[in-house]
């Protein structure tokens with residue numbers, strides 16, 4: 216192997232983890248949350264056994280409007296309280312971010328046409344989904360992390376480009392990375408105060424769709440799940456259109472060649488909370504079924520409202 | 534009681550350059566209509582007397598009903614997770630917990646799911662902080678902050694509207710029972726599709742215009758209804774406005790305000806209208822206290 220090939224980074228695997236902090240803050244209030252907490256330990260052990268030197272998180276709980284924000288404070292230390300579940304207590308955090316990688320990711324996103332920026336501000340409220348994931352999966356900050364936001368307006372094409380930019384940045388930086396999608400499956404919550412011990416998936420329909428998705432993920436068919444995301448979200452109140460899955464699938468190479476493990480599937484206040492692992496396993500997934508368009512560059516959205524003349528101008532220049 | 538539509542773009546706090554906010558603006562000139570609108574609102578509000586500011590905020594989102602701050606004092610640093618480049622603000626707020634609890638109780642009587650937020654480390658949302666600052670920058674008045682329940686999103690616009698009118702009614706009854714003179718702030722924009730890019734200088738006025746003509750038309754229409762005192766018609770059209778103009782009224786603040794004021798046939802004074810990253814924002818005041826004096 217040449218030196219250049221040796222130095223090129225790679226994505227070692229990916230995990231999907233819940234978007235709520237209940238397993239961290241109150242595991243013993245509900246058998247399901249306890250189960251999740253124990254399963255987080257198994258995922259943590261698997262990550263510890265890998266030789267990953269970077270965790271890249273895409274969190275549906277960090278919403279952005281101006282493009283895509285990438286956390287670049289090397290040692291963020293503050294606290295956060297879940298805006299809905301404030302009674303569960305405060306999450307004090309002290310994390311470790313790979314600021315150099317964050318800048319590389321920003322550059323790679325920009326090359327692909329995305330509006331992206333790094334943020335590094337004292338007191339910045341890191342989202343509860345990311346804090347819970349990092350505290351449970353990487354409690355001593357052994358592996359530095361990077362977190363990218365979920366733009367409220369981005370759809371599939373833009374999110375795929377953001378995922379591809381993550382892979383570009385990993386390769387360029389020579390990191391051995393694990394990607395983490397912080398997201399619920401079905402995201403319909405109970406809209407009143409329930410007894411946590413009786414928590415369950417909000418509806419049978421949501422539950423059935425969650426199980427169908429998990430069946431595919433267990434078979435390693437990440438790209439198929441990515442292409443099913445729109446329908447899933449329509450049918451089962453998917454969390455943020457399942458952008459986390461789009462991002463993960465794009466970052467991991469848009470195929471079905473993974474060994475999938477469903478570590479757990481439980482309800483958190485009615486939502487589908489799953490812990491899933493995907494490790495590249497060439498040849499595992501068989502043929503691909505490309506139904507949806509695939510995008511490599513993003514061309515912005517100001518053009519949507521441009522006049523015909525302006526649109527032509529933009530086209531001419533590209 | 535006096536009611537205001539008092540939108541919370543952190544850009545306006547940023548452009549005002551208060552000592553509390555760490556980033557300093559360039560003064561390049563964007564958002565002047567809104568900054569002038571707030572100036573005019575503040576002048577008008579100076580003529581009233583208040584015991585408390587009650588704010589309904591879109592940026593404290595709760596799925597389990599309507600929550601209220603239930604801790605007497607909050608202070609600290611508020612960094613906007615969406616515009617951290619513009620808003621890193623030192624705040625210091627007292628809460629009228631007695632009134633908050635009264636609204637909580639009245640809300641439950643209306644059949645609403647209500648919650649009190651008792652965690653002293655809670656990070657007060659920047660919608661509350663910004664609207665209170667812009668409307669009454671030197672105020673030492675206690676506040677009540679009400680979260681935005683997700684009823685519009687979890688059920689439908691119609692369900693959300695009914696809940697917000699009931700929450701408004703609960704607010705009004707609680708204000709009356711506790712004998713407070715209240716200033717009500719609905720902390721939301723009108724049309725609300727944003728641009729997803731920002732120029733190098735976020736305050737560069739060249740880049741500041743309405744996202745599209747549809748948003749402009751809807752906003753103008755709503756402002757006409759406000760100025761005509763046709764508040765009932767605003768409610769009739771609200772579900773359509775929300776969908777067609779991607780309005781931030783989907784977070785319920787304006788309907789709550791109209792409900793709290795008893796949906797008066799009283800024209801609102803529009804102090805200013807302008808755009809922030811493509812969204813439409815109006816600063817509006819309904820002087821219910823003057824109507825009461827004249828009656």
Ligand SMILES: [Fe+2]
Nearest residue numbers: 541591592781
């Ligand atoms: Fe807002």
